[in-house]
Every structure is written in C-alpha cells, then in structure tokens.
Amino acid sequence: MNTYEQNGNMEFGERVLRGGVGLIMMETVFLTPALTPAVIAGLTFAALYMVLTAIMAWEPLYTLAKGTHQHGETVKASVSPFPSRPETGGSHGHKKAA
Numbered sequence: 001m002n003t004y005e006q007n008g009n010m011e012f013g014e015r016v017l018r019g020g021v022g023l024i025m026m027e028t029v030f031l032t033p034a035l036t037p038a039v040i041a042g043l044t045f046a047a048l049y050m051v052l053t054a055i056m057a058w059e060p061l062y063t064l065a066k067g068t069h070q071h072g073e074t075v076k077a078s079v080s081p082f083p084s085r086p087e088t089g090g091s092h093g094h095k096k097a098a
Contacts (some may be wrong), residue, residue, distance in 0.1 A: 008057030015054045022050030 052080035
C-alpha cells in the first residue's frame, strides 16, 4: 500500500503521530506555569518543528539520511521464475455435473 504523498517522505500515520505529539508539547508549554525559559524555548522549537514537518509531510533529516547510503553495494540474489503450468482441460479428473 503506497501511502506517501507526491512530494513527501512521511507516511500518513507518522504525520498524525508527529502532529499530535507536537501539539501536546505546545499545550504543555502554554498550560504549565513553572517552566524555566530554557525549557519553554526548547519545547517550543521542538514542537514547532514537529508540527510543521507533519503539515508539510516532508522531513529534511530523512532526505539527508537517504543521501548517506552507499549506492555501490552489491547484493547476491538469485531470481528463479516459477515454471509455467501446463495447459490442461477444465475437468482436472473430476466428473461433470449432470
């Protein structure tokens, strides 16, 4: 099942999860009064990053990770097709119905 958008690199389920976690992080920042400014800034930036990448359906770090793979690796694999079945009559040894 192909669930990728045309120009995106995230599946729908990952987008929903990422957006939900980002919104919960933003809610934590808004509703918790006892946070230090450093924690507020960190949670806000992380939450905005998660929500915006979920909306765009594009994660730049995934794209960077794809570029680091070595494309010259060879994999030993054998492909043997199934032999074709002989064409037989329709009865297959069964009696015909009356």
